[in-house]
Amino acid sequence: MNTSALVEQYLRLGLAFDRLEPGFVDAFTGDPSLRREIENAPAPDPRALARQAAWLRTELPGAGLDKTRTEFIDSALTALECSARKFAGDDIGFVDEVRSYFDDVDIEMGDPELYRQSHADLDALLPGTGDLAVRYAAHRRSEEIPREKIADAVSAFSGALREKVRGTYPLPDAEVVEFEVVSDKPWSGFNYYLGDYRSRVAINGDLTQYMSSLPHLIAHEAYPGHHTEHCRKEQFLVGAGQHEQSIFLVNTPQCLMAEGLADHALVAAIGPDWGTWAQEIYADLGLRFDGQRAEAISAATGGLLGVRQDAALLLHDRGGDQDSVAAYLRTWLLATDERARQMLRFLSSPLWRAYISTYVEGYRLLGTWLDVAPAADRLGRFGRLLDEPLTPAALRAELAGD
Numbered sequence: 272m273n274t275s276a277l278v279e280q281y282l283r284l285g286l287a288f289d290r291l292e293p294g295f296v297d298a299f300t301g302d303p304s305l306r307r308e309i310e311n312a313p314a315p316d317p318r319a320l321a322r323q324a325a326w327l328r329t330e331l332p333g334a335g336l337d338k339t340r341t342e343f344i345d346s347a348l349t350a351l352e353c354s355a356r357k358f359a360g361d362d363i364g365f366v367d368e369v370r371s372y373f374d375d376v377d378i379e380m381g382d383p384e385l386y387r388q389s390h391a392d393l394d395a396l397l398p399g400t401g402d403l404a405v406r407y408a409a410h411r412r413s414e415e416i417p418r419e420k421i422a423d424a425v426s427a428f429s430g431a432l433r434e435k436v437r438g439t440y441p442l443p444d445a446e447v448v449e450f451e452v453v454s455d456k457p458w459s460g461f462n463y464y465l466g467d468y469r470s471r472v473a474i475n476g477d478l479t480q481y482m483s484s485l486p487h488l489i490a491h492e493a494y495p496g497h498h499t500e501h502c503r504k505e506q507f508l509v510g511a512g513q514h515e516q517s518i519f520l521v522n523t524p525q526c527l528m529a530e531g532l533a534d535h536a537l538v539a540a541i542g543p544d545w546g547t548w549a550q551e552i553y554a555d556l557g558l559r560f561d562g563q564r565a566e567a568i569s570a571a572t573g574g575l576l577g578v579r580q581d582a583a584l585l586l587h588d589r590g591g592d593q594d595s596v597a598a599y600l601r602t603w604l605l606a607t608d609e610r611a612r613q614m615l616r617f618l619s620s621p622l623w624r625a626y627i628s629t630y631v632e633g634y635r636l637l638g639t640w641l642d643v644a645p646a647a648d649r650l651g652r653f654g655r656l657l658d659e660p661l662t663p664a665a666l667r668a669e670l671a672g673d
Contacts, residue, residue, distance in 0.1 A: 281515055282305060282517070283305065285299075288459040292622050295520055298521065299517060317355045317356070324349075324351045328349070333347055340660065343660045345513065347524065360520070365584065368625055369628050373524050374662055375663070376527065380584055381578065389571055392571035396568055402558075403605065404601070408605075414483055416556075416558070420558060421430050421485075424553070425556065427556060429489050429494065429654045432489060432540060433448075440495065442506075443506060451471060451472070451473050452475075452476040456475045457617040459475050462498055464497065470492075470501065470545075472498070482553060482565070483568070486549045494540070495657065504660075509590045522626065526626065526629055526633075527628070528661060529629075529634025531630075531635075536625055539650050546566040549562055549567075573647055576635070583625070583627050583628070593619070598611075640666045
């Protein structure tokens with residue numbers, strides 16, 4: 272099978288998964304007639320899709336693809352075979368499911384001592400001597416963005432980040448992000464990449480927006496996160512004939528790379544003093560924000576990164592029920608019960624239940640890889656994530672070499 276035939280079969284296979292679970296195809300910017308053909312075909316059989324994924328893996332070595340493209344498609348096919356088996360009803364353990372989806376990522380429960388140290392760091396930063404969860408909740412309330420200011424804040428941060436990112440990574444003049452507020456969603460924000468360098472970013476209006484997190488959200492979804500990555504890959508990879516990059520599939524290594532990239536986006540673009548930068552923008556909006564304090568609290572809560580993945584393990588691997596897992600989130604993440612229940616909604620979704628590992632393990636892996644570069648060149652190294660079809664295994668191999 273030659274290159275073009277194999278890539279077309281890969282695209283057909285990926286598109287078929289959207290018939291099993293709408294939303295499995297996060298984005299597709301390829302031939303619209305191909306998508307219509309799959310949409311109008313008989314509903315696919317999951318076991319047939321699993322066999323197709325396994326067969327395509329055997330065809331890869333002779334397809335004439337270079338090593339990087341071969342590794343990218345091979346890792347995606349491994350993930351798709353596992354997803355198809357799950358759809359067919361196979362009993363696959365949660366840890367094995369995550370490993371298959373995200374390129375041999377092994378997950379385990381976090382260290383409570385690390386969480387206790389994070390709590391101690393927070394205790395020193397938050398005023399008062401009472402219950403830490405109560406004091407943290409009070410701090411969060413002090414950072415709430417008034418509803419009437421949210422649209423202006425989104426516009427201000429997206430404009431500032433767009434200017435910063437385009438200075439390093441030029442984007443086509445036609446690129447644009449439109450923001451909208453939605454409700455009744457299990458996530459806080461979502462990028463819908465529409466193709467032709469256009470994105471629609473949905474922000475969950477049911478959730479309170481906080482001054483310390485909004486800059487991260489805009490960077491994550493738009494500049495230099497998901498939107499920027501989609502644009503760069505459409506321009507430079509799809510434009511060069513790598514049409515496998517025209518589809519973005521949930522629960523594949525592509526997602527771990529994208530979410531890790533997006534979670535590092537703000538610091539990559541602005542630097543570790545992002546809080547001071549944000550403070551100036553908020554001041555122009557008439558909002559008081561202590562940027563240095565936000566940076567310190569963010570560093571302290573960084574040690575709690577693994578708590579949400581622990582919750583997924585407790586729920587899907589250790590037999591925990593919703594109430595006990597919510598209590599775990601309240602204890603270690605210092606979450607309100609409302610926030611814990613919102614997180615459980617995401618963790619309980621059949622489509623999204625394993626996805627939390629893309630944020631946790633993606634952040635860890637890409638952070639380690641980015642740290643190899645000098646601080647002054649972090650955004651330059653970040654550009655490789657935007658422009659190259661890298662996989663978790665490729666980053667681990669580079670780190671082993673370094």
